[in-house]
Amino acid sequence: MAIKKLEKGLIHIYTGDGKGKTTAAIGQGTRTAGGGYKVLMVQFLKGDDTGELHSIERMAPNFKLIRYAPLNSFYKFLKEEEKEAVKREVQQGLQEVISYLEGDEFNLIILDEIMAVLFNEILSVEDIIKLIEKKPPLVELILTGRNAPKELMDLADYVTEMKMIKHPFEKGIYARKGIES
Template sequence: MVVKKLEKGLIHIYTGDGKGKTTAALGQGTRTAGGGLKVLMVQFLKGDDTGELYSIERLAPNFQLIRFAAMNKFYFQLNEEEKAEVKNSVKEGLYTIKRHLDEENYNLIILDEIMAVLYNKIIAVEEIIEILDNKPDHIEMILTGRNAPEELINLADYVTEMRMIKHPFEKGIYARKGIES
């Protein structure tokens, strides 16, 4: 596969406790795919049937999504066997990302909810730093999730923090199909 190269690939982080981190990454991915460039979104720890799955299908072949360690409950709710399965799946996801970076198949690679993987100590931050340090210079990367470690913030070119000021969850309104999921 021949992929047009970006002049310079930068690193973005979308973090914070507010809504919109994945949505911002999807927006950038949509813009990139619409520009005729190739996008890979790798989602970690997400198992629900969400609207982005169907939107991305419509952008194929320029936008692809792969899920690893898909879960329908929180990591802390898993038993040890389930946690081991999640860790293996995350490792498989990292291998996939490294392979695509080596093969230079995409212009933009999104690591959605990678911060949750780090926060739950499923992998060490050094593994992500190694990926970022060794990425080809012309590939853009976006990392999303709450609690971005300072080491990654220092490496990034863009850091955006979504901050919750008010959320419908506080009123008992849960995720709505097509809006939050």
């Protein structure tokens, strides 16, 4: 069965050092799924159990989540063999994302923390540019994470920077269940 089609698919980037990049992507996904469209959120390097995961589960079948190389630590603290395993899983994830782009199953695809994959040199900017080039005209694409490279921002239709002005972490208040996690 063919899915409902968007009028036009654009590219969004949510970047910056502030809170809210993933939340904004999920918000857009919620709007899209609520409109009867199909959403795929692909999270890279995230392993924590967060409230948003449970919300997304409740939106099935219109909103699907897949995780690649889920970590509960920072990549830079992994041993070399662990880093190699992460790289293999992310490469596999990239190929699967490309197959989803080439398929006709989703209207919106979110690549959450793809910038962290780039920052940690697990994939290259060229890898992501090639992925973007495969995006069909009627599929919306969201890329999130800190330190978005200029080359990707130049390709995007929307670029939103979340800027931290103040954060409770500075006072020793860590991620709270239901708010930050």
